[in-house]
Amino acid sequence: MTIDIATYLLYLAISIGLTIWVAHTLHKNGRVFLVDVFHGNEALADSVNHLLVVGFYLINLGYVSLALKLGYTVATAKEGIEALSSKVGMVLVVLGAMHFFNLYVFSRMRRRATTRFQPPPVAPDAFTAVREA
Amino acid sequence: MTSLTVLYDPDCGLCRRVHAWLGEQGQLVQLNLIPIKTDEARHRFPHLDHEVTSKDLTVISDQGEVYFGPKAWLMVLWALVGYREWSYRLAAPELLPTVRRVVSLISQHRYQIGRVSVFRGE
Numbered sequence: 001m002t003i004d005i006a007t008y009l010l011y012l013a014i015s016i017g018l019t020i021w022v023a024h025t026l027h028k029n030g031r032v033f034l035v036d037v038f039h040g041n042e043a044l045a046d047s048v049n050h051l052l053v054v055g056f057y058l059i060n061l062g063y064v065s066l067a068l069k070l071g072y073t074v075a076t077a078k079e080g081i082e083a084l085s086s087k088v089g090m091v092l093v094v095l096g097a098m099h100f101f102n103l104y105v106f107s108r109m110r111r112r113a114t115t116r117f118q119p120p121p122v123a124p125d126a127f128t129a130v131r132e133a
Numbered sequence: 134m135t136s137l138t139v140l141y142d143p144d145c146g147l148c149r150r151v152h153a154w155l156g157e158q159g160q161l162v163q164l165n166l167i168p169i170k171t172d173e174a175r176h177r178f179p180h181l182d183h184e185v186t187s188k189d190l191t192v193i194s195d196q197g198e199v200y201f202g203p204k205a206w207l208m209v210l211w212a213l214v215g216y217r218e219w220s221y222r223l224a225a226p227e228l229l230p231t232v233r234r235v236v237s238l239i240s241q242h243r244y245q246i247g248r249v250s251v252f253r254g255e
Contacts, residue, residue: 115217116161120134121207121224124198128181 004073007080014084015064015091019057022095026102027053033106037113052105056098063094134198136163137212138177139205140191143168145243159214189240203229203236 027049034045067090074080139155141148152166167174169186178193185191185201192205200208211220223232239246 111218118217118221120211121220122200122204124194125201125204126199127197128178128193128199130193130195130197131177131179 003075003077003080004070007070007074007084008068011068011084011087012064014088016061018088018091018095019060019064022099023053023056023060026056026099030102030106033110037106037109039113052102056102059098060091060095064091067091134162134194134196136165136195137208138165138167138193138195139209140167140169140174140186140193142187142243146248147239147243147246155209155213158216160212161214161217162212164209164212189237202240203233206236207232 030052031045031049034049035042038044038048067087070083070087074083141152143149155164155166167177169191170183174181174186175183181191181193181199189202190205190209192200192208194200194208207220207224210216210223222228
């Protein structure tokens with residue numbers, strides 16, 4: 001096996017491993033949030049959680065696959081490690097950005113769900129009798 | 134609180150425009166719009182000073198809480214799905230004085246604003 005091929009294979013193994021780990025973390029810890037957002041409707045929370053994770057996998061694996069090509073040949077092990085490092089570094093940054101985006105989506109959903117039960121923003125100026133229409 | 138009654142001025146174009154716009158918005162609390170100084174308004178709120186309602190927007194909850202002027206505008210925002218967050222933001226102590234100024238300016242000049250074609254509620 002040439003150093004080129006070894007670099008590619010290592011890149012795929014590390015990137016896919018990282019994607020699975022982040023998706024798993026998101027899936028496990030996002031559920032609590034979603035159950036709260038959907039007022040204890042666990043079936044709906046699980047469904048949305050699953051759909052979010054599928055989207056997460058698609059985007060990340062898509063990026064990993066598109067970014068595979070090096071564009072130059074790697075002759076030595078040193079060059080191989082350098083190429084691997086910069087590729088995996090980009091994958092980590094993309095994963096991080098996606099992860100924070102997901103957190104933003106979760107917190108936004110949660111905020112939306114909780115404002116529904118919040119009291120008026122101001123106190124009334126006066127009180128008056130109300131007759132039915 | 135499950136519903137809010139909004140007493141609006143049917144003679145101003147801007148108010149009619151807002152009336153139409155409110156109908157298109159998703160409501161968290163039901164909004165009932167009644168024109169000011171009508172028999173219906175006097176019947177629903179027998180002890181209210183109806184002369185005051187022509188000066189600025191008045192909102193009354195089904196519990197009898199009366200909100201007038203800037204507070205009435207904030208309550209209308211609070212009732213809408215897309216604007217509830219804004220009602221809290223605008224009610225913050227840093228912004229409320231500005232909201233008061235802007236709302237009273239709009240209310241005083243509502244007939245002039247209503248003549249501008251974009252705001253005409255036909």
